[in-house]
Amino acid sequence: MSELLAAALDRIAERPPLLIALDFDGTLAPLQDDPEQSRMSDDAAQALAALAARPEQVRVALVSGRALGDLHRLAHPPVGAVLIGSHGAERAQVAPHGLDRQDIRLDEGQADRLSELGSRMQAVARGRDGVWVETKPAAVVVHTRLAEERVRAEAEPEALAIGHELGSAVLHGKNVVEVSVLTADKGSAVTALRDELGARAVLYAGDDVTDEHAFEVLTADDLGVKVGDGDTVAAYRVADTEAMSDVLVALAERVAGIG
The missing domain is CATH 3.30.70.1020 (Trehalose-6-phosphate phosphatase related protein; domain 2)
Structure with a gap:
């Protein structure tokens, strides 16, 4: 991890409540030819669980193009995490008994x-x-x-x-x-979640062109991390999902130290 990115993690860790919003495929889980094989690493899963366990300081959200049910089934997100599926068209929160979801209603x-x-x-x-x-x-x-x-x-x-x-x-x-058939994108979903939670800072990480909608709504107080190659407006970049796991582990350590 670069010194600049490490310093940025120091900065946002000190601005609770912090919203950590993350794409899944290509960001937490390596891309697979068979989408059913997508899994995040143990390090990433443990870091997210540690962060989600501090709801006064941090809220965790997964923001994916996947359908909500598939995202929940494959990501195994921690209790308390917010799931945004279908690029913002679906939303739920992970509860001990399963998902508290907001159903989509089409006319x-x-x-x-x-x-x-x-x-x-x-x-x-x-x-x-x-x-x-x-x-x-x-x-x-x-x-x-x-x-x-x-x-x-x-x-x-x-x-x-x-x-x-x-x-x-x-x-x-x-x-x-x-x-x-609905109007939705990751940027609108992140903005709505930020406002609802009253987050003072947002960390957003993603790898795809659809994640640029989320990077574009970040402010100077936030932190955008592009995972992998490709043009981006994000201020920071890491090489792959393993490097992104390292970022989450480092952030979890900082939040624990402040808490």
Whole structure:
């Protein structure tokens, strides 16, 4: 970890209540060809548990493009953590008995568009090896991670065109096109959570282009960490998920020392 990033951790640890908002895939868990195999490291999980155990000082949130149920099942987040799924369209809090969730309610027009999106995106994937479609409560996602570059270059523009025709929000990430019938993004979700919790500072970390929405809403009192390569507006960068785990461990030690 760089000296500048270590100093930034010192600074935000001294500004409770602190909101720690983190992407999951590619940030806490290494990217996998099979999304069902995504798991965060033991070090990251222990650090998050230690931070979540100090709710007067810290609130932990996972902010993901995954559907809420999948995020909860794969991340095994600590009790008290807030889960933001589907890029902000879904929200829940981890309770001892499971999830206290806020259900998504679509009107008739939104439900019809979601159904048509599903049908049209299935047509995009049909006959293209490595392209598959995921349906969420308010969105449809075309995945191309397992496709050859030529196939990906054909499928993604088609999916984007359908999204601009039928969707309320279109996100183009790493080998993925997600189209929602609701308007939601990670930046809006982080801003709403900050306001609700009265956080004096926010640490946000992410690896994908969709995380730039969250980096863009951070202030001079906050800390943005880009994980991996790629253009970013985040002030700091770490190489990979292992390095991000080290950041969380270091922050947990600082918060414990202040508490």
